[in-house]
Amino acid sequence: MKVDQHWPLGVFDVQCTACPRLASFHEGNRTRYPDFFNAPVPPFGDPSAQLLIVGLAPGLQGANRTGRPFTGDYCGDLLYSTLHKFGLANRAVSVAVGDGFQLVNARVSNAVKCVPPENKPTPAEIKTCNRFLSHELEISQPRAVLALGLVAHQAVIKAQGLAQSAFKFGHAAQHQLSAFRLFDSYHVSRYNTQTGRLTAPMFESVVQAACEFLEHGRGG
Ligand SMILES: O=c1cc[nH]c(=O)[nH]1
Numbered sequence: 002m003k004v005d006q007h008w009p010l011g012v013f014d015v016q017c018t019a020c021p022r023l024a025s026f027h028e029g030n031r032t033r034y035p036d037f038f039n040a041p042v043p044p045f046g047d048p049s050a051q052l053l054i055v056g057l058a059p060g061l062q063g064a065n066r067t068g069r070p071f072t073g074d075y076c077g078d079l080l081y082s083t084l085h086k087f088g089l090a091n092r093a094v095s096v097a098v099g100d101g102f103q104l105v106n107a108r109v110s111n112a113v114k115c116v117p118p119e120n121k122p123t124p125a126e127i128k129t130c131n132r133f134l135s136h137e138l139e140i141s142q143p144r145a146v147l148a149l150g151l152v153a154h155q156a157v158i159k160a161q162g163l164a165q166s167a168f169k170f171g172h173a174a175q176h177q178l179s180a181f182r183l184f185d186s187y188h189v190s191r192y193n194t195q196t197g198r199l200t201a202p203m204f205e206s207v208v209q210a211a212c213e214f215l216e217h218g219r220g221g
Pocket residue numbers: 056057058059060063064069070071072076077111
């Protein structure tokens with residue numbers, strides 16, 4: 002298995018089968034798509050980066066194929082071009098493991114590490130996988146976390162052992178937690194970008210706020 006990052010962060014089992022439905026989806030995909038990565042997708046980027054970006058889950062033809070979050074499908078286009086614009090990546094496009102693409106002071110992970118059928122992890126799967134996000138946050142100690150969408154936002158709040166009711170998700174909302182500041186954005190999905198729910202300027206302004214917070218301790 003080709004993994005280009007520090008992984009499994011001490012506890013993550015690359016053969017994790019804790020979610021039966023996801024494990025069996027992987028199993029079928031190993032037959033259907035033998036050339037795909039077809040395993041839990043590790044976080045990408047320096048574990049000591051100050052900014053952690055959290056997405057939903059690997060896409061079947063994207064991260065599950067390439068083994069890198071937001072890589073190989075539409076979802077990564079806006080994410081990585083924006084990170085590049087703000088100096089958080091060495092290029093605007095992430096193509097595949099081994100392509101030389103690097104993040105700068107940023108790391109990208111997902112609330113759920115395995116590709117879910119129909120792109121929809123169940124609440125139980127999100128809960129089961131939360132131990133890994135929790136461990137990542139503990140080890141990496143980011144100063145800022147950018148949650149892409151409601152599921153990622155709730156996963157981060159849960160990983161910190163906090164009450165969901167005290168931290169409502171909203172695009173461009175910021176929440177000062179004891180360990181880091183949480184920045185919310187709508188997910189960079191094809192649906193959101195094509196319907197105009199999330200535009201490039203909207204996403205850029207959230208990334209800019211996170212960068213300003215990291216630079217000057219303020220963020221909008
Ligand atoms: O949330 C997402 C969407 C696509 N690819 C990912 O890795 N995460």
